[in-house]
Amino acid sequence: MSTSPTKILLIEDNPGDARLIQCMLEQLQEPVYLLTWVDNLTDGITHLQSQSTDVLLLDLGLPESSGLATLLTVFERVPAVPTLVVLSGLSDEDIAVQAVQSGAQDYLVKGHVDSALLVRAIRYSMERSQAKQALRQANDDLERRVLERTAELAATIDALHIEISERQQAEERIRYMAHHDALTGLPNRELLEDRITQAIAYAHRNRSQVAVLFIGLNYFKYINDSLGHKSGDSFLQLVAARLQASLREGDSLARSGGAEFALCLPLLSGAGDAALAAQRVLDVLGQTVLVDGNELHASASIGISLYPGDGTDVHILMRAADTAMNHAKVRGRGNYEFFTPALNQAAQQRLALENQLRQALAKGEFVMHYQPQVDMGNGAILSCEALLRWHLPGAEPVSCPDFIWIAEETDLILPLGEWILREACRQLKQWQDAGYSQLRVAVNLSARQFYQPHFCERIAAILEETGLSASSLELEITESLLLQRSDDVLDILNRLCRMGIQLTLDDFGTGYSSLAYLQRFPIQVLKIDQSFVRGIGQDRNATALVTAIIAMAHGLDLKVVAEGVETTQQIDFLLSRGCPDAQGFYFSKAVAAEVFIGLLNP
Structure with missing residues (x-):
């Protein structure tokens, strides 16, 4: 049975904040939220008076009205206001308390809100509002019934006792609903x-x-x-x-x-x-x-x-x-x-970084760099790995490991990952159109991206949008992803493989390396982790492990690529063992697109 979308009105004069709210809601597949945005209080009140609305997200810092006066104006003009959640740039506990006392169901501070917190606030605010409405309705109904019965049966006291008992039971049920989780029955x-x-x-x-x-x-x-x-x-x-x-x-x-x-x-x-x-x-x-x-x-x-x-x-x-x-x-x-106090400081820094990342995505501060994958036998560039960089104004680009973990912990990885994939495909198509038709691009996938609904359809849509053929795209996944819900993973990987996309197992050897999943899943390429390549000739175990991985790849008819190549000794060793493809600082670090084109024309 289909469920009607939750209708949300956002009164927010800052377009950037409005887009962030819209982005947070659009990331969700279920439940469905239908967002209407107006940038002033007058239009917002007109909308509330004329349109059906479930939730009002209200910014207290509007040009024509600010602070709690904005809240009071809404309640004065629209007595039957829907569930109301306050948005504010001020982390002021006194204002938050006054807002809730004035009738708001929740108070959210801009910059401290992610999609999970926003959806949770909307859902719980609606539940509280509905519980209060149910309590009021129940009280009204019971009062009416008691009055009617008293008028009809003024002489029978026993019936009045029954009515009082019913009222108490109903109020108790409503109080229980207001203080307990509907799904688990636990206190809320x-x-x-x-x-x-x-x-x-x-x-x-x-x-x-x-x-x-x-x-x-x-x-x-x-x-x-x-x-x-x-x-x-x-x-x-x-x-x-x-x-x-x-x-x-x-x-x-x-x-x-x-x-x-x-x-x-x-x-x-x-x-x-x-x-x-x-x-x-x-x-x-x-x-x-x-x-x-x-x-x-x-x-x-x-x-x-x-x-x-x-x-x-x-x-x-x-x-x-x-x-x-x-x-x-x-x-x-x-x-x-x-x-510990140190954790509190780290949490503040984490929150600040999360907010900076969301703003960076909105401002277009992310750029892609590309590291070549080289045939060590003849020096030809076969492919490139697309790597994300954060280019803050007036500073050197920040590499992905310094900030990507925070995106993985939040829903930010989904729009960011989609942007990375689209930008890498667009750039490769541009290079192919310039004459480098055999060039390929590799893009790393996070588990959050992989498991999002309709993932394969999203990939197909990006390929169609950019005009890139599926055979030119490589998707790199990690070993840990293969260990989660293997039947689901197998189905998705098979669909990607049928599309013509090459599947690469990244950082091989650092996780739970297993011949079983190499045989079960449609993996075509193994990338030897750079920690083992770095130990070639220096560490006996690392040298033996690299040799074994290459031999195993050959036995399974898999292509093998060495990461982190930096010396001629490593190159000679890898070539002697039958691994001609590599990437690493010996050839080039990851560089901007305009620099990478120069590598293609030495």
Whole structure:
């Protein structure tokens, strides 16, 4: 059964901020959001008065009205205003509290918002608004019924008692809905905050401690993308049940949103108790979960904050636990991390970098550099690897490893990855049209890109748009990607292969190298990781490993390419072992397109 799109009105006078909001919503496949943008309050109020709207995203810094006056004007002119979420450039807690007290459902600070936070804020704001509306409607209906019954049956007291009981039960149900997650039945974030506050008060009186754990499920998006949201919901329900069953008496578990849970542990004697609880959660989630006949493995990253050491306020403790959880994800996932002041500084730097990257994409500050792949026998350039660079004004381009990890942690990797692919195909087509018809280009893929819905169709659309033939495109994937949901991976790789795209296994030897998946998946090229090439003639194990990889590739009828070639000794060794293709600083570093064309015309 189809679901109508959520109609969103954005009143925002900054076109750049409006485009960022639109980009965040367009990245989502489900649910569907229909965004209307106006740049002034007058047009926004006219739209609200004449058009059906589910959610209003309101900037408080408009030219014709600013601050809380903007909010009050909206409520005055449109009494039946829909769910309202405030957008502001000011991180001012007092203004945020006043905005919510005035009728807003949430308060978001520009520059601190990513697509996941925006969608979560919209969804929970709508749920709160609907719950409040349901409560008001229920109260109105019950009041009417009580009055009617009282007028009709003024002499029978028993019937009045029944009505009162029904009213109490209805109010109790609505209160439950307002404070619990509809999917898992667990307390929601609002109720969790209340319970943490109570735990802090008790700990203060008894001089004990409280731990707050934020539990983020890893790779949950892949489950939704491959198996669908129904299976994803079932997975979350099973995980919630397992976590609930593992609690001690007095512990409080909540679903804080999406694929994240939170845990409040009162009466702790020390950090060791929190560490034991975190490890218990990891052990519970490490067990196989069976959903619709599929064996799924839950994994989590956990952040821990402690009262009173990390803060004496519920919001500070929750923010600290969230910061520690994000650090646990960066550190490798499947582990727990305690909050430290250094993590807070790192979180601020991470947030600043994320915001800079989003602005860089909007401003066109990203450029592509190209490193040649060379036939070492005759020096001919066969192909080039497209590598992303961030070109800040007045500074040298920043290489991809310095910032790409933050894009991988957010939804930014999806529009950025699509831009990289389109730009690399466009540039290669331009070179081919200039006479270099045999030249190819290789583009690296992230797992997030690979698993997004309709990935193969997106590739085909870019090839058609740029006019590049599929046989000229190489897609480089990592070994770790092949280990995730192998049936899905095999289907996607086979589709790409049938399109004529060459598939390359990058950094071979650094992960879980296996003959089994080399035989199962339609891989055509192995790229020997530069750490092994660097050890040729210097490290006995590295030299032997490079020899074995080349021999294995020949045995499987795979092409092999050496990365990171820098010396004539390495070249001589590779040629003697039957590996003629390589790239590395010996030939050229990655260079801008206008420099690369010069390499083609030595």
